[in-house]
Amino acid sequence: MKLRGIVAGNLRRLRMAKGLSQEEVAHLAGLDRNYVGNxxxxxxxxxxxxxxxxxxxxxxxxxxxxxxP
Amino acid sequence: MKLRGIVAGNLRRLRMAKGLSQEEVAHLAGLDRNYVGNxxxxxxxxxxxxxxxxxxxxxxxxxxxxxxP
Known part of the structure; x- marks a missing residue:
């Protein structure tokens, strides 16, 4: 599995476990609002x-x- | 410990375990010869x-x- 895919899956899993949206994570990390979705x-x-x-x-x-995973 | 530091230490450890120089790793990975040192x-x-x-x-x-580590 490509490392991008590993990171994508873990990011989604950890984000949802915290009950945060992609935009909330991006905002809190000081990133463009679409970056986490990308x-x-x-x-x-x-x-x-x-x-x-x-x-x-x-x-x-x-x-x-x-x-x- | 900053993630950069963790990566730096593990990179050096793994590279030396393979008996490779920084330049050899850079060349084999298609990177600038100074990049691994950086x-x-x-x-x-x-x-x-x-x-x-x-x-x-x-x-x-x-x-x-x-x-x-």
Whole structure:
């Protein structure tokens, strides 16, 4: 499985577990409101810094975004 | 520990375990010859796609780059 796909799936899982919308996560992480949706559709290749900010919003260790399902 | 630092440490550890130089990893991953050195000095924020290519060169699951030491 491509790493983008792993990140997309984990991002969606962690986001929904927190009961947050894509726009709420994007806003809290200081990102464009469509960016989280693009990540969940594997349309972008996010940087380490961006994913660290998203993990902080989701209150999850960053490594959780990279675990194989 | 910042995610850049975690990636830098794991990259160096995995690279040395394979007995590869920074330039060899950069070449095999199709990156600028100085890029891997920059990553190990936490000077860049690499993308998911770039780290996937580096993990493939190091013959390690990508998640290994993100594990806390």
């Amino acid at each position: 990540l969940e559709r594997e349309q972008n290749s996010p940087t380490v810094d961006t994913l660290e900010r998203i993990a902080a919003v989701l209150e999850a260790p960053a490594v959780e975004l990279f675990r194989e | 990553l190990e000095r936490e000077q860049n924020s690499p993308t998911v796609d770039t780290l996937e290519r580096i993990a493939a060169v190091l013959e390690a699951p990508a998640v290994e780059l993100f594990r806390e």
